Each structure stands twice: as structure tokens, then as C-alpha cells.
Amino acid sequence: MKSLSKILITISLFIGFLSANAQSTWVAPKSADAITNPLKNDLTAIKKGKTIYQQLCAVCHGDKGKGDGLASASLNPKPANFLSEKFQKQTDGAVFWKLTEGKAPMASYKESLSVSQRWQLVSYLKSLK
Numbered sequence: 001m002k003s004l005s006k007i008l009i010t011i012s013l014f015i016g017f018l019s020a021n022a023q024s025t026w027v028a029p030k031s032a033d034a035i036t037n038p039l040k041n042d043l044t045a046i047k048k049g050k051t052i053y054q055q056l057c058a059v060c061h062g063d064k065g066k067g068d069g070l071a072s073a074s075l076n077p078k079p080a081n082f083l084s085e086k087f088q089k090q091t092d093g094a095v096f097w098k099l100t101e102g103k104a105p106m107a108s109y110k111e112s113l114s115v116s117q118r119w120q121l122v123s124y125l126k127s128l129k
């Protein structure tokens, strides 16, 4: 009995270790790729998106979008780096879907931001490359 509990503890520590080191693979559903951005490359929208970003997102994703905001140190998984190729390769629709749905520790912005505010953010994030 004693050795069984030792084995169980070892296993749970190992799983904890794995998840602490796991690279997040958050993938939007394929259908999201088909949603087109009505505010793509719209300079006014990008500017508005930047303002919202500074207010709501920079605390985790960092001032420049590198994923190094004040709150990021304690987060697992880490906030995304918007300058990365991996991020920039995603469709605008996929990014919009993620903002809308959220995924802990990030909130869903479905209720708190309007559809056009979410597209403003997408346009801003895609302008960061």
C-alpha cells in the first residue's frame, strides 16, 4: 500500500511537471478562418485597437505585444507574443474567434467588447509585425 501511494505521488508530480512546461497549442476551429476582417488595414481602427489594447491587454501581453506584461510572470500558459511568426500566420478570423471565446487565464471578450472593438484589436495585433 505504501509503495502504491509513492508511485501515485510520483506520477502526479510528473504530470504537474509536464503541464507546467507544456507549450500551449490553442487552435481556433477551421470555420473561424472564413470570417473576414471588415476593418483590415484600416488605420483608424488600428489606432482605436491600440487604445483598447493598452487598457485591457498590455498588463498580460506587454506594451509592445511580446507577451511580457506585468502579470505575465505568474501565468501558465504564458500570454502570446504577437510579434511571433506563429501568431502572425493565423487568419484574422482565428484571432477574432480567440478574443471572442477566451481561454483561461484570458477572459472572453464576447460581452465586454463590441464586434467592431474586437476587429479593431485584431487589426492592431496584425499591424505589430
Ligand code: HEC
Residues within 6 Å of the ligand: 024, 025, 026, 052, 053, 056, 057, 058, 059, 060, 061, 071, 075, 076, 077, 078, 079, 080, 081, 086, 087, 095, 098, 099, 103, 104, 105, 106, 107, 109, 121
Ligand atoms: C490575464 C492575462 C491576459 C489578458 C488581460 C489578456 N490575455 Fe490574451 N492571452 C493570455 C494568455 C495566457 C494567452 C495564451 C493562452 C493559450 O495559449 O493557451 C493569451 C492568448 C491570446 C491570443 C491567442 C494568441 C495565439 O497565438 O493564439 C490572443 C489573440 C489574445 N490573447 C489577445 C488578447 C487581447 C486582444 C487582449 C485584450 C483585449 C488580451 N488577450 C488580454 C492572457 C491574457
